[in-house]
Amino acid sequence: MSLVAIDWGTSSLRGALLDADGRVVDERSAARGILSVPAGEFGAVFDTLFGDWMRGPGQPRCLISGMAGSKQGWVEAPYGHCPAGLADIAAQTLAVDGDRIAMVPGLSHEQDGVPDVMRGEEVQIFGAMALTGRRDGLFVLPGTHNKWARVADGRVTGFRTFMTGEFYALLGTHSILSRTIDTQAPLNEAAFMLGVAQAGNNEGLLHNAFGARTLSLFGRMGAADLASYLSGVLIGEELRTQSLHAKGEVVLIGAPALTQRYALALQASGVASRTLGAEATWAGLHALAQTLYPS
Amino acid sequence: MSLVAIDWGTSSLRGALLDADGRVVDERSAARGILSVPAGEFGAVFDTLFGDWMRGPGQPRCLISGMAGSKQGWVEAPYGHCPAGLADIAAQTLAVDGDRIAMVPGLSHEQDGVPDVMRGEEVQIFGAMALTGRRDGLFVLPGTHNKWARVADGRVTGFRTFMTGEFYALLGTHSILSRTIDTQAPLNEAAFMLGVAQAGNNEGLLHNAFGARTLSLFGRMGAADLASYLSGVLIGEELRTQSLHAKGEVVLIGAPALTQRYALALQASGVASRTLGAEATWAGLHALAQTLYPS
Numbered sequence: 059m060s061l062v063a064i065d066w067g068t069s070s071l072r073g074a075l076l077d078a079d080g081r082v083v084d085e086r087s088a089a090r091g092i093l094s095v096p097a098g099e100f101g102a103v104f105d106t107l108f109g110d111w112m113r114g115p116g117q118p119r120c121l122i123s124g125m126a127g128s129k130q131g132w133v134e135a136p137y138g139h140c141p142a143g144l145a146d147i148a149a150q151t152l153a154v155d156g157d158r159i160a161m162v163p164g165l166s167h168e169q170d171g172v173p174d175v176m177r178g179e180e181v182q183i184f185g186a187m188a189l190t191g192r193r194d195g196l197f198v199l200p201g202t203h204n205k206w207a208r209v210a211d212g213r214v215t216g217f218r219t220f221m222t223g224e225f226y227a228l229l230g231t232h233s234i235l236s237r238t239i240d241t242q243a244p245l246n247e248a249a250f251m252l253g254v255a256q257a258g259n260n261e262g263l264l265h266n267a268f269g270a271r272t273l274s275l276f277g278r279m280g281a282a283d284l285a286s287y288l289s290g291v292l293i294g295e296e297l298r299t300q301s302l303h304a305k306g307e308v309v310l311i312g313a314p315a316l317t318q319r320y321a322l323a324l325q326a327s328g329v330a331s332r333t334l335g336a337e338a339t340w341a342g343l344h345a346l347a348q349t350l351y352p353s
Numbered sequence: 354m355s356l357v358a359i360d361w362g363t364s365s366l367r368g369a370l371l372d373a374d375g376r377v378v379d380e381r382s383a384a385r386g387i388l389s390v391p392a393g394e395f396g397a398v399f400d401t402l403f404g405d406w407m408r409g410p411g412q413p414r415c416l417i418s419g420m421a422g423s424k425q426g427w428v429e430a431p432y433g434h435c436p437a438g439l440a441d442i443a444a445q446t447l448a449v450d451g452d453r454i455a456m457v458p459g460l461s462h463e464q465d466g467v468p469d470v471m472r473g474e475e476v477q478i479f480g481a482m483a484l485t486g487r488r489d490g491l492f493v494l495p496g497t498h499n500k501w502a503r504v505a506d507g508r509v510t511g512f513r514t515f516m517t518g519e520f521y522a523l524l525g526t527h528s529i530l531s532r533t534i535d536t537q538a539p540l541n542e543a544a545f546m547l548g549v550a551q552a553g554n555n556e557g558l559l560h561n562a563f564g565a566r567t568l569s570l571f572g573r574m575g576a577a578d579l580a581s582y583l584s585g586v587l588i589g590e591e592l593r594t595q596s597l598h599a600k601g602e603v604v605l606i607g608a609p610a611l612t613q614r615y616a617l618a619l620q621a622s623g624v625a626s627r628t629l630g631a632e633a634t635w636a637g638l639h640a641l642a643q644t645l646y647p648s
Contacts, residue, residue: 170554172564173571203563220559221528228523233516259465262590263558264515268498269467276468295557 059353060118062111063343064104065178066126067091072336075111075118078353080344084111092131100132101155112158119351121151121343123162124178137166137175143213144184148349162346167216174219178339179205182311183214185342186334190309196300197309198331200316202227206300220296223316226289229267235288238274243282245289245315247322253290254323257298266291293323304329311338354648355413357406358638359399360473361421362386367631370406370413373648375639379406387426395427396450407453414646416446416638418457419473432461432470438508439479443644457641462511469514473634474500477606478509480637481629485604491595492604493626495611497522501595515591518611521584524562530583533569538577540584540610542617548585549618552593561586588618599624606633 060083061076069091075084088107095103105112112118127135135152142165151160164177179199187193193212199205202223208215230241256266270288273279279287301308301324308324308331310317317333324331355378356371364386370379383402390398400407407413422430430447437460446455459472474494482488488507494500497519502512525536551561565583568574574582596603596619603619603626605612612628619626 170551172551172561173567173573174563175567175570204559218556218560219563220557221563222559224528225559228527232523232527233519256465256467261513261594262515264517264520264587264590265513265594268469268514268516272468272470275470278468292559295559299556299560 059347059351060111060114060116061344061347062108062118062120063340064108064120064122064124064126065181065339066122066124066131067178068093068125071107072339073108073111074340075114076340076344080341082340092125092128100126104132104159117158119347120159121162121347121350122154122159123181123339123343127152127161127163128177133161135161135163137164138180140165140167140217141210141213141215142180144345144349146213147180147184148346151346151350160350162343165214165217169216169218174217176205176207176217176219179207179311180214181342181346182334182338183207183209183342184345185338185340186309186311187212188341188345189334189338190332192307192309195306195309196304197311198300198320200310200312200320204296206296206303208303218300222292222296225263226292229270229288230285235267235270235284238281239270239284239288240281241285243285245319246283246286249279249283249286250290250319250322251326253287253292254294254297254326255290256287257291257294260298263291263295266295289319290323293319297323297327301327301329306330307332309334311335354642354646355406355409355411356639356642357403357413357415358635358642359403359415359417359419359421360476360634360638361417361419361426362473363388363420366402367634368403368406369635370409371635371639375636377635387420387423395421399427399454412453414642415454416457416642416645417449417454418476418634418638422447422456422458423472428456430456430458432459433475435460435462435512436505436508436510437475439640439644441508442475442479443641446641446645455645457638460509460512464511464513469512471500471502471512471514474502475509476637476641477629477633478502478504478637479640480633480635481604481606482507483636483640484629484633485627487602487604490601490604491599492606493595493615495605495607495615499591501591501598503598513595517587517591520558521587524565524583525580530562530565530579533576534565534579534583535576536580538580540614541578541581544574544578544581545585545614545617546621548582548587549589549592549621550585551582552586552589555593558586558590561590584614585618588614592618592622596622596624601625602627604629606630
């Protein structure tokens with residue numbers, strides 16, 4: 059059986075046609091994140107973009123993960139709770155528009171009375187488990203809202219969100235730092251690692267971010283290097299608390315421009331890592347389909 | 354001798370005419386922060402606003418503190434270095450436009466290879482020392498870029514800047530949180546204290562700020578209370594590292610709407626505080642004038 063695997067996020071949409079073994083037969087993406095789709099038009103957008111795949115040989119099924127399952131999406135698939143394994147997620151998928159399309163629920167996890175959530179990353183984590191054979195450890199998914207997830211015996215036992223990508227954009231665009239930082243500059247590893255080290259002083263981001271202002275004021279660092287420094291301060295702030303939970307190699311899942319930075323910072327803390335990209339999403343949806351539709 | 358005391362900041366300008374005992378005879382403010390004054394026109398703006406005071410009886414002198422002494426200001430008064438007492442600051446004031454007007458330098462302090470700076474707050478700290486008789490302890494100046502300064506034997510021995518006010522504005526205006534937070538709402542002490550307590554989990558601001566998103570997502574807190582909660586998360590993040598340095602009563606200097614929050618958060622940590630407002634600036638400039646111009 060073929061699978062139409064969809065990762066439908068807030069600002070973008072990606073799909074892959076997978077064969078029975080999970081191999082990618084075809085791939086597509088479109089700038090049709092859920093924010094761009096009016097309520098009631100999700101079915102039409104889906105049909106325009108993926109209708110030909112769905113009408114293909116063998117009546118493929120479709121699994122959709124990501125924000126399309128949120129309140130603002132196509133249909134709301136309520137969050138599952140940690141700890142959650144693949145079977146738990148499979149049991150909570152929600153049929154959409156007949157029984158050939160199903161929405162994957164996100165995960166929530168409560169800590170000290172405050173909930174945390176993910177939608178789509180859970181699929182990437184299960185995909186990474188399938189691809190690496192790892193069933194324990196720390197899985198990190200850099201992005202606008204980074205996730206640090208702990209996995210034990212194949213189940214996600216808990217996770218934390220960090221608004222690192224969003225803070226970097228806010229500071230680089232709207233703050234006083236934006237005047238003296240060139241966020242388009244390529245990574246300078248030395249400046250980045252200085253920022254990571256600075257975060258280790260435990261004075262917190264509110265203080266350490268100001269260092270990117272004063273280093274400019276005193277002419278110690280130029281606009282290009284300051285972007286790397288600020289990125290290091292932010293990622294170092296995550297590592298300060300999260301890298302303690304690493305037991306063995308950390309699995310990084312995401313775009314290379316981001317995972318590279320986490321790998322560097324982790325390495326400096328003596329933590330090894332390995333990196334996966336978009337293939338984790340397709341592997342996760344394939345694994346979920348195998349659980350849902352055993353042949 | 355009378356003193357024309359001026360606090361000339363980035364976005365605003367305040368002045369007071371003080372008598373020989375430091376009492377306020379007259380007070381003025383104008384929306385003429387340094388950002389609104391073209392280079393070369395500082396003298397004219399000063400004369401328009403304060404010329405009548407300067408031409409008053411007894412040929413008053415004038416002291417100016419704040420960003421007017423920065424590179425973008427009237428004349429650049431290079432930063433003094435910590436530790437610094439009133440006499441050190443006095444020795445570094447810079448004559449402007451003849452010898453009756455002097456610019457007060459700011460202070461810098463270097464920690465782990467990263468400089469920190471203040472301009473204007475040093476005068477408030479010396480003023481607070483004069484008003485309270487305190488010559489040791491922790492002095493906190495809430496604002497866009499908060500300062501936590503340590504004082505020993507009447508000298509500022511070191512300080513840290515925290516971008517708390519700016520982060521609150523960034524998050525409340527430009528982040529994903531802005532959609533579900535009402536930053537115009539009055540303080541809700543209970544929600545604020547929940548945020549302060551949350552910051553104590555040491556997971557860092559990047560994670561705890563996301564709690565303001567999820568508490569809304571799960572309908573646990575409304576937009577008005579979330580503003581107080583986020584404020585508590587931010588201020589709690591400062592206290593997490595800084596309140597350890599409190600020995601005895603902390604001196605808070607600033608606008609009541611802000612100092613009130615710090616007083617509440619400190620109290621919850623078992624740290625007492627007392628609060629001063631704008632009078633600290635005038636007392637500081639008066640003390641500096643007495644050092645500079647002994648009669």
